[in-house]
Amino acid sequence: MLDEQLAVVLEEADDARLRSLVSETPLATHDYVEIQRHADAMTRAHLAMASTSLTSSPAGRPALEGGELELMATAERARCHRRR
Numbered sequence: 001m002l003d004e005q006l007a008v009v010l011e012e013a014d015d016a017r018l019r020s021l022v023s024e025t026p027l028a029t030h031d032y033v034e035i036q037r038h039a040d041a042m043t044r045a046h047l048a049m050a051s052t053s054l055t056s057s058p059a060g061r062p063a064l065e066g067g068e069l070e071l072m073a074t075a076e077r078a079r080c081h082r083r084r
Contacts, residue, residue: 002046002049003046005042006039006042006043006046009035009038009039009042010039010043012035012039013032013035013036013038013039016028016031016032016035016036017032017036019031019032020032
């Protein structure tokens with residue numbers, strides 16, 4: 001469930017980034033900054049939960065499922081993309 005929420009927020013942040021670039025208005029930029037802060041906070045929380053599950057998973061069971069790994073990779077790519 002949290003994975004889906006994070007994916008939606010990351011997509012919303014990317015859309016807001018594009019809107020702020022196209023419109024070039026202070027309001028669109030403000031909206032993007034606020035949404036991006038929320039996305040960054042959710043990403044940090046998700047990564048913290050994932051690292052906790054990595055250290056506390058029982059032996060013989062993968063700590064992260066494929067979808068979780070893909071979501072973490074997507075979040076990291078989005079974070080790197082914003083730095084450009």
